[in-house]
Amino acid sequence: MHSPHVQNQPETFNEQPKDEQEIQPDQLLDDQPQAQGEIEYHLFLDGRPCDENGNLLPPGAKPVLPEALSANDWSPYRDRIEFETAEVLYKKIQMSAGDIDALLDLWRASFIKCGLVDQNTRFANKDDLYWMVDSTSAGDVPWESFLLSYNGEIPKENAPGWMRQEFDVWFKNPRTIIQNMLSNQVFSGKTNFVPYQKFNDKGEQEYKDFMSGKWAWKQADKISTDPTTYSSSFVPVILGSDKTTVSVATGQNEYYPLYIAVGNVHNNVRRAHRNAVALLGFLAIPKTDKKYANDPKFRRFSTQLFHTSMSHILQGLKPGMLVPEIVRCADMHLRHVIYGIGPYIANYPEQALLACIIQGWCARCIVLPNNLNGEGGQHSHDHTEVLADFLDPHVLQDQYGIPFTHDFPRADIHKILAPDLLHQVIKGTFKDHLVTWVENYLNLMYGKKRAEEISDDIDRQ
Structure with a gap:
């Protein structure tokens, strides 16, 4: 076992x-x-x-x-922006893991430059993004x-x-x-x-x-x-x-x-x-x-x-x-x-x-x-x-x-x-059995050369 x-x-x-x-x-x-x-x-x-x-x-x-779900319910995402960010990076662009990390680092740097030191990007890194995508129930x-x-x-x-x-x-x-x-x-x-x-x-x-x-x-x-x-x-x-x-x-x-x-x-x-x-x-x-x-x-x-x-x-x-x-x-x-x-x-x-x-x-x-x-x-x-x-x-x-x-x-x-229609009925009964039987019958009745001529005629029909 x-x-x-x-x-x-x-x-x-x-x-x-x-x-x-x-x-x-x-x-x-x-x-x-x-x-x-x-x-x-x-x-x-x-x-x-x-x-x-x-x-x-x-x-x-x-x-x-x-x-009915609330129109503002984007769970497990915090809001629409976070959902659409994940959709663009993961689904539409299918951005590589390294590029996702690089983009999020630039996004974080732009917050710091604007004096928004306490503000975080929507995702900490690629792993945070992947975790959120995997948590999506729909x-x-x-x-x-x-x-x-x-x-x-x-x-x-x-x-x-x-x-x-x-x-x-x-x-x-x-x-x-x-x-x-x-x-x-x-x-x-x-x-x-x-x-x-x-x-x-x-x-x-x-x-x-x-x-x-x-x-x-x-x-x-x-x-x-x-x-x-x-x-x-x-x-x-x-x-x-x-x-x-x-x-x-x-x-x-x-x-x-x-x-x-x-x-x-x-x-x-x-x-x-x-x-x-x-x-x-x-x-x-x-x-x-x-x-x-x-x-x-x-x-x-x-x-x-x-x-x-x-x-x-x-x-x-x-x-x-x-x-x-x-x-x-x-x-x-x-x-x-x-x-x-x-x-x-x-x-x-x-x-x-x-x-x-x-x-x-x-x-x-x-x-x-x-x-x-x-x-x-x-x-x-x-x-x-x-x-x-x-x-x-x-x-x-x-x-x-x-x-x-x-x-x-x-x-x-x-x-x-x-029952398997293709293999057991069409292929098995018709091709493997009936067609093979007819070919053997033609060979026995008319000989190989004449049987091949009749088979060619059947194929043309």
């Missing part, structure tokens, strides 16, 4: 009163008959607005707005970092470099990012605060935005078994990651970005970005010599490095997965929200890493890859729990692997891996 060391209402909501003694969450079944052409919102997680103390507001009540979410390193037994001689290396992981607070997304007024009218089911005139369920799907509804059913969550809004946290090589003007540098979004925002808004998808962090990429690349210790360490990093980055969401917290939303209403880790978007190699399986195996079921028609159950945290009861923790970690979601109350990586 590797312990991280830290350095530094839908738009219209259900307004009908509910009798908690007569209707229970386990009665909300997907196969219940539905009236034609209707929308049904979840009865218990119905996203009712509240005040700053968590008291539910009556239907139709106006939002409880925050106190703006983007600040970056944080922590270090991870191998803590197993290290050979005295010829130890690979990765065993002695410290890996730097940078991230932003996911809870703050999510709250910024939920409160973004650009998304007002484009956010669903409640899971819902929409049915057409034939009584068939229709799917549009994320919160109209079965997964969100089932998660709300599970959450609402706890009466303390009633009237909350479910916020599914969507994650995605993939190694990226940037070659333009960077010398083939590799990056490992981690992205975050919320399922409440309408799909068309998320596809158009508009701050509905945010960069959450940069994961570490362990490297080694080719002779160590397939070393089981290195492969286990790479997996553990990933899952330990993910667990640490997402720790800030864990309290809000059990106890609802009050958050300002895009329509300016306050609501109780409860988080859950939703779909994780990744290509197959990334899915294998996330599910702690061997390449070539399925990330969702335990059917053997050489017998896909055989019988087998689903991967689950319950299976991991059974192994944990009988195996030594080190054996469990080294030989099976423990997904980072095992530490979280509302997350199961085996159930939230989303």
Whole structure:
């Protein structure tokens, strides 16, 4: 194991009163008959607005707005002059540290020359300016970092470099990012605060935005078994990651970005970005010599490095997965929200890493890859729990692997891996399978020369 060391209402909501003694969450079944052409919102997680103390507001009540800041409030700066000085030096000009010190010394000298000996410049030096900028609460979410390193037994001689290396992981607070997304007024009218089911005139369920799907509804059913969550809004946290090589003007540098979004925002808004998808962090990429690349210790360490990093980055969401917290939303209403880790978007190699399986195996079921028609159950945290009861923790970690979601109350990586449209459907099914099959068929039927002529004709089409 590797312990991280830290350095530094839908738009219209259900307004009908509910009798908690007569209707229970386990009665909300997907196969219940539905009236034609209707929308049904979840009865218990119905996203009712509240005040700053968590008291539910009556239907139709106006939002409880925050106190407006004074026009003369420039905190943490003392006044407007100090704010604009920092803005010019740090943001507009991006002046170097040495030049900032030189300018402040000249400013101080001008005070002395004018007889204002007791007057100080706005900033004592560059460090004073940087401290003030870092103390500014408005703006983007600040970056944080922590270090991870191998803590197993290290050979005295010829130890690979990765065993002695410290890996730097940078991230932003996911809870703050999510709250910024939920409160973004650009998304007002484009956010669903409640899971819902929409049915057409034939009584068939229709799917549009994320919160109209079965997964969100089932998660709300599970959450609402706890009466303390009633009237909350479910916020599914969507994650995605993939190694990226940037070659333009960077010398083939590799990056490992981690992205975050919320399922409440309408799909068309998320596809158009508009701050509905945010960069959450940069994961570490362990490297080694080719002779160590397939070393089981290195492969286990790479997996553990990933899952330990993910667990640490997402720790800030864990309290809000059990106890609802009050958050300002895009329509300016306050609501109780409860988080859950939703779909994780990744290509197959990334899915294998996330599910702690061997390449070539399925990330969702335990059917053997050489017998896909055989019988087998689903991967689950319950299976991991059974192994944990009988195996030594080190054996469990080294030989099976423990997904980072095992530490979280509302997350199961085996159930939230989303199919990868590009790599698994377009590239995998069409290019790697269908196109290759057609090429082999042409070679067998017409011979190599004629097959190439037909392939050229297909390409021209």
